[in-house]
Amino acid sequence: MIISTKAVILSKLKYKDHDLIVRAYTASNGVVSFLVKGAFSSKKTKIKPAYFQPLSLLQLEIDYKNNRDLHYIKNVRLQQAYSALHTDILKSTVVIFLAEILTMVLKEEAPNEGLYTYIETALLWFDTVDCNSIFHHQFLMGLTKYVGVSPELSNPTLPFFNLEAGLYQAKSSGRYCISGSKLTLFNSILGMEFDNYKSEPMNSAQKQELLNMILLYFKLHLQGFKSPKSLVILNQVFN
Template sequence: MLIKTNAIVLSKIKYRDNDLIVKCYTEKKGVVSYLLRGVLKSKKRNSKIAHFQLLSQLHIEENRKANHSLQTIKESRLAYVYKSAYTSVFKSAIIMFLAEVLSNTLKEEEQNEQLYNYLKTTLQWFDYQDEFSNFHLLFLLNLTKHLGFYPNTLEKNKPYFNISNGLFEPKKEGVYSISGNNLATLKQLLGMKFDRLHTIKLSSKQRQSFLSMILLYFELHLGDFKKPKSLQILNQVFN
């Protein structure tokens, strides 16, 4: 069956000599993996392979076969051409990091149009920005809305936040209760629009500390979440 859908590339791995296996988050079917035969052959390298960079946004026509773990793509074209996401070292580090997080967290093979639109619009916004050093922090925090564990903000005036249960608390309750700079940054980011991100000023140390907290938050709420290997590269670039 031929299906037309938009898709965002989450990961790619080489398979045999000339093939790629590409995992995408699609608008119509959620997470889908594709086998791209012969895409690494030299005569095709400059055309097809350029479409499948991390977090690239595509229009694809897939030949869907029921009960197959790997689908095939009949045709692909870019749905959006990034202006700076791949040419800036800093943005490329964020792209690599977020792609790894998304590949790790998005599992559902079903349509979620809200989530797809969130990924599409925020990545396009990011592409146009000159100030973006805190983008990944708000991106990950808002992603938890779609994954089902966004912090409960009803009592955000309380002096502690428990990353184990996602609640604000009046007193420290164990090792997962946070306060200080990380709590202050969390309260600033909750409900913030992306176009207000430039108002938050963080040192590289504060940014890394908050990111570590967010990743631990993911680990506590997603049983199979693994700390991204690209985290070290991201921290080095923004150090």
């Protein structure tokens, strides 16, 4: 079946000498893996590896069959060319980090229009603004809504938040409960719109502490989630 769809590139891997395996989140079918034959061949090919940069937004024409693990790309073009996401050092570091997380988190081979629109809209916004050093924090907390693990935000005046249970509590009930300055920091990101990133000034240590809490939340709620390898580079660049 030939399908025309928008796609966000999650990862790519060289396969054998000349081929490429690409993993993408598509608007039509959710997560799809593709075999791009001859991508690194010396012969002329219209489907070049340069298309498949992390989180590139593409328009694909694909040959898709339900009983196949690897599908084929017949045609590709840029849906939207970024002005800074792949060239600005800070933004490109965030892109690599988020692509690694999305590769771990997104599993479903089924369309989710809301999730695709969220990813696409967020990336296009990030591309156009001055570097927002907490964009990845905002993006990850917003992502929880679409992968079914968003925090329960009722009773926000209670003094504890249980990262494992995902809700506010009157009393501490284990090592995953946060309170005091940590809770204030965590509360600052909940429900924050991307445009409001300047409303809660944070120093580098606070940003790193907040990111660690968010990643712990993901580990507690998403099976198989691991600390991203790109986290070390992200921390080095932003600190």
